[in-house]
Amino acid sequence: MNTVKKKYTITQLEEIANNIRKSIITMLETAGSGHSAGPLGLADVFTALYFDVLNLDPKNPGWEERDLLVLSNGHTVPVQYATMAHAGFFPKKELLTLRKLGSRLQGHPERVRLPGLETTSGPLGSGLSQAAGMALSLAADDDHSRWVYCIMGDGELDEGNVWEAAMFAAKYKLYNLTIIIDRNNIQIDGPTEDVMPLEDLHAKWESFGWHVIEVDGNNIESVIDACAMARAIVEQPVAIIAHTIPGKNVDFMEYDYRWHGKPPNAEQAKEALKKLRTLDGKIRSEHE
């Protein structure tokens, strides 16, 4: 089966990302709890993936030829829910049920509840192993058309399970596995380099046998290009270190680790939406 995927211009993608950010703010404010900084920072990565990179069918989430996206840092799931809704997996109004009793949009993602999710996550450090297991199975079955992506946080790299999986993926030469590390430099207790230094991150992954690409994770075009480059690397899994700004495009949240784990209140949400609305129509200028 061949899907004819709609090709969006970069300007259109940037508009989509801005709308996803607005949804994130509204969802979090309505939920009254949840993480703000990570989802806002990842909106461009998710837009690039769902609206360009991934081979998916929103009307048939279980499509057997789809690419697989594993969200390892489950606390950022509001950005995935918002992106899925904008991509047509489910109605946008369902986003307002986030974290509410009976909702398919659990506080942390549960595969069994929402079609389109590939796994259940929240406890950190276990997504890469699962993605590796998927990639290994595809390779073992000689299925070379499907690709496995895994989104990871930088704080989550403190977990030992991550490095067990890094060694495993290199051992089995999982060429069909690409991870995107959200390098936003914050975690709950503060800057990553204070909590538990990660640098030299590039050298770490390289020394574990991975091909490493670094990009501006808030530049959609760069993310798309990096994913295309990753598909051209044979014999090695690829780590894309995506440098992002936590809280991106909501100035009072940007770079501030205190926004890692809390939602905006009504007033802050109003202010954030105002900021995001001012970006409508002049999106493109930022990267020019």
Place this chain on the structure above:
Amino acid sequence: MSGMYIINDLHPERIEKEPIRNGFGRGLVEAGRRNENVVALCADLTESTKMDAFAGEFPERYFEVGVAEQNLVTVASGMAAMGKIPFTSSYAAFSPGRNWEQIRTTVCLNERNVKVVGSHAGVSVGPDGATHQMLEDIALMRVLPHMVVVAPGDSVEAQKATLALAEDERPAYLRLAREATAIFTTSRTPFDLNRAYVLKSGEDVSIIATGTMTYHALIAAEILEKDKINAEVIHVPVIKPLDVNTILASASKTKAVVTAEEAQINGGFGSAVAEVITENNPVPVRRIGIKDRFGESGSPDELMNVFGLSGHHIAMKVHELLQDMGRQ
């Protein structure tokens, strides 16, 4: 014996013995032959967890994960997502000992068909000592929603259990022992993931045992027979889901229950039986098992005696219970 196909001569010096894990090894090869989706992953203990035969026959379906139990079960979860039927093995102290949260989140909550095989469970591991004598695994696994928990009584049953689990789509924990264990079942003895089995019927007391302790329960019944106590012996290879009907029917009949397991009695198999009996039809229950302490080095036989896990100890516990109840 009550029509069940079990060995008649249970004498410890004459009965054939074999490590329970050997039956798993044979079952896994057979499961691999029956279904090409069966895959095996091991954390650097391929020979001692008896995955070596599978690795030899199906090298393309065998994956060495290294000493990394967290990765072991999470890679398996990813493979199960793609339709594989992964059996993962290590020592029970490490898997499910070390990787419990990964099993909870990525296997049970995520509803993935992963089989966690924990070898070297119980004090009968022997000289390796407390670090390697896994006693808390039954409690850790039975508390997890969706998890099936199986503790076969001997190697013949372990082989059947492995095949049954390969055909079942639920996450499961298979508990194996290191030491040569008496083979009291035969190839004709039935095995079903929903059943406990009355191996010997009796009226005076119910001895309800799991895993390696069932053989000792049968020995206890022979000892008690000489004292004119007719014990019913129930073998429970599947701790979860528990065959509640068989247990309650027996408890209602004998009105006195002794459980036996080679594991912590706190939260373990005896607790599971006591919960069911207490909630439905309370009768006095006594539990044989490890009583809130760790193991230690020693020979398997010495340790089984020190920890009160022999047939003799079970028989004594029955006497104690019946005396407490004024029935002796």
